Every structure is written in structure tokens, then in C-alpha cells.
Amino acid sequence: MEDEGAGLFRTEALQHYAQGGERGGLLKLSPQWTGPVFWVLLGACVFALVFSALVHVSEYAEGPAVVQLEGRMDLPSPVRGTVASVEVRSGERVAAGQVLARLGAAAELAELERYEREFELLLRQRLRSPSDEGVSQALASVRAQLELARARLEQWTVRAPEAGIVSDVRIRRGQHLAEGELVASLMREDSAAVVTAMLPGEYRPLLAVGKPLRLELRGFHHQYQELTIDEVGGELVGPQEVQRALGPTLSASLQVNGAVVLVRARVASRSFLADGERFPYFDGMLGEADARVRSQPILLMLIPGLRAVWP
Known part of the structure; x- marks a missing residue:
């Protein structure tokens, strides 16, 4: 047996190489x-590098939104009292001056009826005795009291200040109302819908008039309404300012955390398309809105340091 330490190569291999035999190839271990x-x-x-350099990813400012109908008039109770009758229903068209509700005013009504009887009695006496100055003076006094009684009773009546559509009736017969409490709301027939979105305040420098705003109404998932920003708030506001801007009724339905900026967009139509059908907008409808604020290649997102040299 040959000594294993005699050489690096086998003796037969060295003899074959010395006699000019065919040289062997490299040993290949890879499949x-x-x-x-x-x-x-x-x-x-290479494809991933090119893809990440050419394809852009957008960043969006997202927040809650509410639909408001312009021309809404909230009609408060002029006095404190109990509702005697409700004369209209939601969705009903009313004329200017039409009675919407009456509050109980038993004392004022009794006073008015008393002055009306006195006025009618004196008027008859005046016709019988045209020259009686005492009757004429009494008739003038009762006429003034009658007008005053009518004015007092009118304070217990809620009327439509102009023609429109009753959008909301908040009272029922027998309900006790405090002075200033909401009775009903009135909408103009030609009123337009406006979307107010509350977007995170940190995106305020990136928001501008004319940029697109996308709205998704609650209950209509993945049915997006494409709008255009018409107004961007000049300052950031908190939950209390949002409540003052939207009113306590609407703001109570929204969850606002931190500073936000109010963004408004006008809706071109009073209805929207969802699942092939048209539905009307209603005042107070809630949803989610988003606006694209920036777009950058995927490569810059993965390697932020490239921004310094990126063209």
C-alpha cells in the first residue's frame, strides 16, 4: 500500500500525465x-428594480364626511309651551306663511276670543249710533287690544318663512318644548348638496382647490362618487370647532380625533348612482372621503435616501 503522505496526486495519474495522455477536465459539482x-x-x-422605479404609489388623506343640503332652515320654537297640533309631514311642500305647528296657548286664545266678541258688539253699536263719540273711542281701544291679542297668539304659531320642502319634523302632539328648541327644518327645492370632509390636519399643505375628492357613502360600499374640492379651510380645527361648523346634530354622529381641516366639495346632482340605480342625497348622510396628496415610486419608499439624487 502506498503511503498516503507520499504526494498530492496518485502515482497512476502522474505517470499518465508524463506520457502525454489526455488531460482531464475540472470537476463539476453543480447540477x-x-x-x-x-x-x-x-x-x-432587473424587472423588480425597473418596476419599483417606474410604478408610483399614491398616499391619501382620509377622514369622515357628511352631506349637507344648502338652503336648510331650522325653525325653532318661538316660546316655551306644549305642542297643540302638527300641521305638516316630512317631505311635504309648503307655501310661504303656511302653518307648520301650533303650540298650546289657551289663555291667549281665550283673550283673543273675548276681544273679538267685544269688538263685534261695539261695531254693531257704532252702526246704530254713528255720532256716538263714546262708542267710537271704545271701538278704537278694543281694536288695538284685538291686534295685540292676535300678535300674542301668533307667537305660539310656527310658520314657513318661505316656500320649500319640509325635510324634518322633530315634534309630536303633546310634546313640551323649550324656547328655541327645534320644531322642523325647511329646504329650498333648488338647494344643492355639499360634502364636508374632515381630513387629517397634517395634510393641509398638500390640499388645494381643484384637486379630486372621492366619497364613499355609508351603506354603499365600494360605490365611489368622484368630486372636486371647492374649498379648503385656512386653519386646523378641533372637535369643538367641528361641532360649531356642522351643528350639534350632525357632529354628534362623527368621530373626530385631533386637529383636522375642513374640505368642501359641491355635488353636481341631487342624486347619486349606486349599483345601477339612482338615489337622492339626504341632509346628514355620512361617509368616508379621501384625497390624493402625493405620489412617489416604490423604490423611493423602499430606499428613502435616493430622494436626494432622484431626478
């Missing part, structure tokens, strides 16, 4: 499929 896989991986890396 044949590694070559194609290498080129596939290289191509995938």
Missing part, C-alpha cells in the same frame, strides 16, 4: 439546472 435558474433570478431582479 445542470443552476445555470438557467441564475438567469431567471437575474431577470427577476
